[in-house]
Amino acid sequence: MSQLVEIRDLKVSAKTDAGRTVEIIKGVSFDIAPGEIVALIGESGSGKTTIALTLMGHCRPGCRISGGSVRVDGQDMVTLTERERAEVRGTKVAYVPQSAAAAFNPSATIMDQVIEVTRIHGLMPPEQARTLAVELFRALSLPNPDSIGERYPHQVSGGQLQRLSAAMALIGSPKVVIFDEPTTALDVTTQIEVLRAFKAVMRKGGIAGVYVSHDLAVVAQIADRIVVLRGGEVQESGSTDQILHRAGHPYTRQLLAAFEPVPRSPEEAARVTDLRPLLEVDKLVAGYGPIQADGLPLVRALKSVSLSVQRGRNLGIIGESGCGKSTLARAIAGILPRRGGNIIFDGRELSPDARQRSREELRTLQIVFQSADTALNPAKSVEDLLGRPLTFYHGLKGKARDQRVDQLLDMVHLPKTVRHRRATELSGGQKQRVNFARALAADPKLILCDEITSALDTVVAAAIIELLKELQRELGLSYLFISHDLSVVEAICDEILVMYAGEKIEQLTPATVGSPDNHPYSRLLFSSTPKLDPTWLDSLEQDPELVRAYCRR
Incomplete structure (x- = not known):
């Protein structure tokens, strides 16, 4: 065939700020058959998107196909003129x-x-294009397909907008579609x-497809074949089944x-002998917008949330975008002053506003964003970023501060040269390790993560999780760990x-996740x-019924 x-x-070169030319894609070769979906996977910087964009004859600023x-449907995108590429984009790819x-x-x-492509290429009359667009909206399971096109982008949800971008790509009847991490920013149910x-x-x-992702589980659902990339080179390629079950590299x-x-x-959890609560949150209310007559904000992002974190143990907070996870962390940290409820930390009630808390209270409760x-701060060196909390909280200066910076870098497994x-x-x-080292500089008891x-690749994220576990064993820390990724939360938390x-649905242990006794939303x-x-x-x-009740698609 x-x-x-x-x-x-395929080779792609890039020019550095110093003027040097470096090869970022190093002799990559693969084929895609008609109707086949091939996934490109690998960590950030592996060249996934760079390779995918060459199918349109496009390179990012500073890069060139060297x-x-x-070849797409017999035409070499490298040798075509820019005008000829423009004719191919939207119609063939x-x-x-x-x-x-x-x-x-x-x-x-x-x-x-959505219909702009048909106008640019003169593919069909406007009315025919609108009819085709509605058919695509229906095929992509969009609500109100006959009228959704009359709305503006801000009037639809993220999941709907992502499907509408697919309709925009498909309306020109292309032979191959590039999907560049299209579900990364979406909640799991969406x-x-x-x-x-x-x-x-x-x-x-x-239609054939190129699916760019670092999420193997997503790729497994849609790809026929997988190409594994690292450092601009193919490490391994094969059928989805072969890569998932008989990987060779x-x-x-x-x-x-x-x-x-x-x-x-x-065994790690059992080492903790002091089971007194370190953090107790009782009926917390917080939100945004003007304060109403009842003393509460117009938008109530947290509605009477209660929880507790024991010393040396970890609590995971999980839920979809907009459920109030990050607002909860900001309210506990005092960045967003609460409007109701109490926060008891280490036996003392915390003021709603961080600016009203003592230096000691700020030191022992840190947040990593x-x-x-x-x-x-992009204008500061790593040494300055870590040195500031050392001076602020501990009064360290000069040689003592320098030694502590080296110790902090060593704790998060970074070389001293990055200072x-x-x-x-x-x-x-590396940035996230520095971010975490800055929190450790305060010598905290609890870190809000x-x-x-x-935002990290799977391999890098797994290394960060192992680092958190190691630091907890050495320093006796507690974590309140916020995520939408269940596997990450299960890996580090004692309770979820x-x-x-904005409401607490239920609290579980990792062992009871997936039980028939879980709340209906948790099961979904x-x-x-x-x-x-x-x-x-x-x-x-x-x-x-559950999907209709709980999914904001």
Whole structure:
């Protein structure tokens, strides 16, 4: 069978700030048959998106295709002129971005943007394009397919917008579609619907696809073949079943092992002898917007939430976007002053506002934010970032401070040489280690971890989790660990609190997750977490009533 896509010895070069030219894609070759979906997986910087974009003859600023060929339906995208590439884009090859919100123009209706490709290429009259768009909306399981196109992008949910971006890609009847991490930013229950819609439309139309992801479980549901990348080179390729169950390369096996982190052993939890509560939260209320007549904010993100964390133990907070997880962390830290309830920490009630808390209270309760990129000052060196809390909380200066900076870097397994670098010169995993080292500089008793692994690749995230466990054993820390990733929470937490719409649904132990006795929403949430099984999505059966009641798609 002739191949629809043939990539041979592809090389992509990039120019550094210093003017040097480095090869970032190093002789990559693979084929895609008509109707076949091939997944590109690997950690950040492995070249997944760079390779996928070459199917459109496109490179990011500062990069260029320096060798090889990329043939799509017989045309070499490398040798075509820019005008010829423009004719191919949208008609033979189309692109679905990771962030649909950034891809849509907020000032134009959805319908006008979806049918724009047909106007640019003169594919069909506007009325015919609108009719086709509605058919695609229906095929992608979008609500109100006849009228959703009249809305603006901000008037639909994230999951709906992601499916609408797929409609935009499919309306030109392309032969191959590039999906660039299209479900990464979605909640698990929403992700299920989007994956099902993508898979159904691609199968029905016999459309080939390139699916870029670092999530093996998602890839397992949609890909026919998998290409494993690292450092711009192919490590291994094969059928989905072969890669998942008979992986040959050590790096592939490392990716598979990292997908299921090692749970915290009962022996570790049993070492804790002081079972007094370290943190007690009672009927916490917090939110945003103007204060109303009842003294509560207009938007109540937390509605009477109660919890406790014992010394040396960890509590996981899990739930979908918008359920109040991060608001809970901010309210406990005093960044967002609570409007009701009490917070008792280490036997003392904390003031609602962090600015009213003592230096000692601030020191013993630290928070590590989700995005190290925004949490770390890009103008400061690592030495300055770690040195400031050492001076603020402990009065350390000069040589004593320098020695403690070295100790902190050693604790988070970073070389001492990074102390002079700025955050922009570090990888994502290194930034998050510095972020955590800054919290450790205060010598805290409890650390609030707000989605600290969500922006990291699977292998890097697994290493961070193991680091947290090691530090807990050595320092006797407690964690309140917030995440939407159940496997990560199960790996480190002694108990799990499930949240929905600002309320505490229930509290469980990892051993009871998936029990028939769980709350209906918990069962829906846990059942929506993809498994490393290619048959999982097709065989998944969920209660339609539960989906209607709890899914904000």
